Amino acid sequence: MAIARNVVLVHGGFVDGSGWKAVYELLRGDYNVTVVQNPTLSLEDDAAVVRRALDQQDGPTVLVGHSYGGAVISEAGTHPNVSALVYISAFAPDKGESVNTLIADPPPGAPVPPILPPRDGFLFLDRDKFPASFAGDLPLEEAQFMADSQLPWGVDCPATPVTEPAWRQKPSFYLVASEDRMIAPPLQRSMAERAGATVAETPASHSLYVSQPQATADLIKRAAG
Numbered sequence: 593m594a595i596a597r598n599v600v601l602v603h604g605g606f607v608d609g610s611g612w613k614a615v616y617e618l619l620r621g622d623y624n625v626t627v628v629q630n631p632t633l634s635l636e637d638d639a640a641v642v643r644r645a646l647d648q649q650d651g652p653t654v655l656v657g658h659s660y661g662g663a664v665i666s667e668a669g670t671h672p673n674v675s676a677l678v679y680i681s682a683f684a685p686d687k688g689e690s691v692n693t694l695i696a697d698p699p700p701g702a703p704v705p706p707i708l709p710p711r712d713g714f715l716f717l718d719r720d721k722f723p724a725s726f727a728g729d730l731p732l733e734e735a736q737f738m739a740d741s742q743l744p745w746g747v748d749c750p751a752t753p754v755t756e757p758a759w760r761q762k763p764s765f766y767l768v769a770s771e772d773r774m775i776a777p778p779l780q781r782s783m784a785e786r787a788g789a790t791v792a793e794t795p796a797s798h799s800l801y802v803s804q805p806q807a808t809a810d811l812i813k814r815a816a817g
Contacts, residue, residue: 594652604659605745614805635752642668669758681769691750714744764789774798
């Protein structure tokens with residue numbers, strides 16, 4: 593595996609790239625770090641945005657995705673500059689799978705994400721339930737800000753299947769959030785195992801990239817070689 597000096601960070605649904613700030617600060621002294629701002633209108637568009645960011649890299653690049661961002665990096669990560677993939681409590685769909693198909697049959701007792709019915713083609717999380725579901729280990733004020741500044745998530749994003757999953761071609765790493773209430777930890781572990789990923793696990797909420805930036809950065813550094 594090539595040693596990488598570039599890192600591209602991809603956010604998930606309902607949030608934007610600003611959540612990567614602490615991880616960015618931990619990495620930028622040793623790597624060229626790019627934070628992608630996905631419009632989250634469709635999987636195809638988000639993958640195209642990521643590919644444009646990858647076009648700008650000058651060599652081997654670690655491509656990192658959180659949550660729905662895992663579907664995006666699975667779709668875009670076949671780019672020749674990508675040397676490794678890092679999934680941070682993220683979806684890792686196989687060919688023909690989408691986020692929706694992965695969450696269609698939750699394990700017994702798994703928490704159900706508080707996604708509201710679509711409105712004008714977009715999805716939102718219930719603001720009152722957002723802190724406990726998405727960011728249970730963050731200060732309430734910070735979690736509430738995330739809830740109130742949600743990025744609308746286009747209904748096509750979770751509905752569109754991945755075409756050629758990059759994890760079948762590239763080395764993969766996975767950070768499991770064992771207290772996640774958005775993506776069930778057993779699902780995270782099964783996706784990581786299927787991808788043959790190098791796995792780390794930490795007791796954290798779905799927002800572990802915000803609450804545990806060091807654990808997140810450490811796994812990215814491992815992936816960079």
